[in-house]
Amino acid sequence: MSSHQHCDLSWINRAVQIIESxxxxxxxxxxxxxxxxxxxxxxxxxxxxxxxxxxxLKHRLARSLFLYALCNGWIGENTPVIESSSGSTAVSEAYFARLLGLPFIAVMPKSTAKSKIQQIEFYGGKAHLVDRSDQIYAESHRLAKELNGHYMDQFTYAERATDxxxxxxxxxxxxxxxxxxxxxxxxxxxxxxxxxxxxxxxxxxxxxxxxxxxxxxxxxxxxxxxxxxxxxxxxxxxxxxxxxxxxxxxxxxxxxxxxxxxxxxxxxxxxxxxxxxxxxxxxxxxxxxxxxxxxxxxxxxxxxxxxxxxxxxxxxxxxxxxxxxxxxxxxxxxxxxxxxxxxxxxxxxxxxxx
CATH class of the missing domain: 3.40.50.1100 (Rossmann fold)
Incomplete structure (x- = not known):
């Protein structure tokens, strides 16, 4: 998760409006x-x-995760967004990151389907590959800290972000x-x-x-x-x-x-x-x-x-x-x-x- 940043409220309002529209x-x-x-x-x-x-299906989850993070003040105007994913969630989050003009990095196992990696790149995101699927969590935490970004962490927040x-x-x-x-x-x-x-x-x-x-x-x-x-x-x-x-x-x-x-x-x-x-x-x-x-x-x-x-x-x-x-x-x-x-x-x- 990102360090506490005081996000510009007018930017957050605009970001939520973009996702809602x-x-x-x-x-x-x-x-x-x-x-x-x-x-x-x-x-x-x-x-x-x-x-x-x-x-x-992950399009719904990505939308909810972005709204949740925005309304919690975890994402600001230039916050890099990092996610650990086996593919589809990252594709959907890359789409929403592009809507908001935010950098996006997906931490994924090397075995992920090539076409998913290409779709993430199509939406302007980057794929960061690790050897095994159990390594995605620690690597996502590390990247978020290093880049002063926000680790979206779908595996923790999926059940909370959706009403x-x-x-x-x-x-x-x-x-x-x-x-x-x-x-x-x-x-x-x-x-x-x-x-x-x-x-x-x-x-x-x-x-x-x-x-x-x-x-x-x-x-x-x-x-x-x-x-x-x-x-x-x-x-x-x-x-x-x-x-x-x-x-x-x-x-x-x-x-x-x-x-x-x-x-x-x-x-x-x-x-x-x-x-x-x-x-x-x-x-x-x-x-x-x-x-x-x-x-x-x-x-x-x-x-x-x-x-x-x-x-x-x-x-x-x-x-x-x-x-x-x-x-x-x-x-x-x-x-x-x-x-x-x-x-x-x-x-x-x-x-x-x-």
């Missing part, structure tokens, strides 16, 4: 109903967050868009954790509005959230990052709030990839790998609902477009080298959907 120009994102023949009586919806100006009571947040938007559907109050909303901020917002909103909807969080391999949820041990760490870019963490992040989560499912990487590929065929356009993780969780819950004879709806998020991952998750050679053989998972998915 950008929001005013933006439309809401679509809620797509999936054609679903496998799970009779269960309607499945995808909230398509890939249509934001910066192409992902979960309403006020145009993603949960509010989902329930508004579901109003005319056959099952307007979803049985489940499914989300994967990166910071944990979106699941915190959705879970709190559900409780605040007194809905009967349950929140299921799906965690990829090589991530600590599922184990933390089971054990309550916040000190669990891993010495490597998740293979599913943008979700899963090697340590328990402060923004992950287990008390708002009703269930968690651990999803194998191969299941995430084949579900992503299935959705690509099904929608006629590419989606990112975390959407595969989300949708696999939806299929598991839908199967359980059908087995219990329940009818209802399940909503999940299409987090970003697959165009960012052409050289990784859509490259069969990369998949076989990084994830391994996915043919068994493909058979498993076919059985699940038959």
């Amino acid at each position: 950008d929001y005013q120009r933006s439309a809401d994102t679509h809620l797509i109903k999936l054609d679903n023949h496998a799970f009779d009586g269960v309607d499945i919806y995808l909230k398509d967050e890939s249509t934001h100006p910066t192409g992902s 979960w009571r309403g006020n145009n947040n993603i949960a509010n938007s989902i329930f508004d868009q579901m109003k005319l559907e056959c099952h307007p109050i979803p049985s489940w909303i499914v989300m994967s954790p990166g910071t944990g901020g979106t699941s915190a917002t959705i879970g709190r909103f559900i409780r605040y509005q007194q809905y009967s909807t349950k929140l299921c969080v799906v965690d990829p391999e090589h991530s600590v959230f599922f184990d933390y949820y089971q054990s309550g041990d916040a000190n669990i760490t891993l010495n490597r990052g998740s293979h599913i870019e943008g979700i899963g963490r090697p340590r328990v992040e402060p923004s992950f709030i287990p008390g708002v989560v009703d269930d968690m499912i651990k999803v194998a990487d191969a299941h995430s990839i084949v579900t992503m590929q299935w959705l690509h065929q099904h929608l006629g356009r590419r989606v990112g790998p975390s959407t595969g993780t989300n949708l696999y969780g939806v299929f598991m819950l839908a199967k359980q609902m059908v087995e219990r004879g329940e009818k209802g709806s399940i909503v999940t998020l299409l987090c970003d477009s697959g165009e960012r991952y052409l050289d990784t998750y859509y490259n069969p050679q990369w998949v076989s080298e990084t994830i391994g053989d996915i043919s068994e998972s493909r058979n498993h998915l076919q059985q699940l959907l038959s």
Whole structure:
């Protein structure tokens, strides 16, 4: 975090106005109903967050983080902004930093998709690469101190920066868009954790509005959230990052709030990839790998609902477009080298959907 700086109030007012007017120009994102023949009586919806100006769900988070930092007086007219990110948040923050004319540096693991680094640079930001994903935090702190900048720290502030009571947040938007559907109050909303901020917002909103909807969080391999949820041990760490870019963490992040989560499912990487590929065929356009993780969780819950004879709806998020991952998750050679053989998972998915 930056040292206390007395920011010029007129500049802050102007900065907030710039971000708010950008929001005013933006439309809401679509809620797509999936054609679903496998799970009779269960309607499945995808909230398509890939249509934001910066192409992902993280556009909402970046906007909230900038407003939070501005209103706390942490960012002034020339403050360099530093963020630790595995990609999408940094792309979105670079966009808002450019709107405000601020220098932006993203501290990211070397494994981050090249196209994300190019997008950060497109918006005038710089990528600062480290060897491993668990090194991004300390390096971000160090850079912020050295440059007298502000470390945005999405992993701490994601759950605080968004107003979960309403006020145009993603949960509010989902329930508004579901109003005319056959099952307007979803049985489940499914989300994967990166910071944990979106699941915190959705879970709190559900409780605040007194809905009967349950929140299921799906965690990829090589991530600590599922184990933390089971054990309550916040000190669990891993010495490597998740293979599913943008979700899963090697340590328990402060923004992950287990008390708002009703269930968690651990999803194998191969299941995430084949579900992503299935959705690509099904929608006629590419989606990112975390959407595969989300949708696999939806299929598991839908199967359980059908087995219990329940009818209802399940909503999940299409987090970003697959165009960012052409050289990784859509490259069969990369998949076989990084994830391994996915043919068994493909058979498993076919059985699940038959």
